[in-house]
Amino acid sequence: MSVLLQAEGVGKSYSLRGERVDVLNDVELAVGAGQITALVGHSGSGKTTLLHILGLLTEPDRGRVLVDGTDMSGLADGALADVRRSRIGFVFQSYNLLPQHSALRNVVLPYVGRRGQGEDRAQRLLQRVGLSARARHAPGELSGGEQQRVALARALINDPPVVLADEPTGNLDEASEKVLLGLFRELADEGRAVVLVTHNTTVSAIADVVHRLDSGVLVTEGSAA
Numbered sequence: 001m002s003v004l005l006q007a008e009g010v011g012k013s014y015s016l017r018g019e020r021v022d023v024l025n026d027v028e029l030a031v032g033a034g035q036i037t038a039l040v041g042h043s044g045s046g047k048t049t050l051l052h053i054l055g056l057l058t059e060p061d062r063g064r065v066l067v068d069g070t071d072m073s074g075l076a077d078g079a080l081a082d083v084r085r086s087r088i089g090f091v092f093q094s095y096n097l098l099p100q101h102s103a104l105r106n107v108v109l110p111y112v113g114r115r116g117q118g119e120d121r122a123q124r125l126l127q128r129v130g131l132s133a134r135a136r137h138a139p140g141e142l143s144g145g146e147q148q149r150v151a152l153a154r155a156l157i158n159d160p161p162v163v164l165a166d167e168p169t170g171n172l173d174e175a176s177e178k179v180l181l182g183l184f185r186e187l188a189d190e191g192r193a194v195v196l197v198t199h200n201t202t203v204s205a206i207a208d209v210v211h212r213l214d215s216g217v218l219v220t221e222g223s224a225a
């Protein structure tokens, strides 16, 4: 298994009303290509914080994140943004789609490839997530599950080897959940590393590896391998 994303000794604390809260303590994690990794744990255990650190959206206080074996600590903001755009697709818990733009425009916006090819690629991705007929619709005209699928298409626009998703099935009915989990499996089968934060046991059941966060410590619960 080739490791695409690693956390080494990652720690994060917040200061809340004068109280220090240690959210993550010395987290070690290696995320492999071709696998679905689930991050589980009770509410407030730090899953989103860890996902944001893995996605280079939040800097850890201690330790480091490696993408393709390269240490990300100390990279300038621009270089970090380049790695984020090209190597990591992130699906946010609240989708974070721009309401004034169509689904298609939302998918194209982060595209960094050859000029003129973004729209075609975005169309194909919308087709892949079953929404080609909704390309011109604004996020407000789509259901939660549809917005989630647009957010996944956007996360794939630059063909990233790593896909991170925060509670991707949080607002979905069973049928939409099944479609989305099928898509994540396809992404892993293509060789990508997929990391899902979830409370949902259906989601963790399809994962190849399950890690649980408990009191800031990450424990591996199970591995299909």
Ligand SMILES: Nc1ncnc2c1ncn2[C@@H]1O[C@H](COP(=O)(O)OP(=O)(O)OP(=O)(O)O)[C@@H](O)[C@H]1O
Residues within 6 Å of the ligand: 014, 015, 016, 021, 023, 041, 042, 043, 044, 045, 046, 047, 048, 049, 050
């Ligand atoms: N920006 C922040 N400032 C201060 N404290 C924060 C911040 N972000 C997270 N926290 C604290 O860190 C802890 C972990 O939050 P996090 O959102 O990572 O947990 P979670 O496991 O994803 O929870 P949930 O399952 O409820 O989404 C919480 O106690 C929260 O109050």
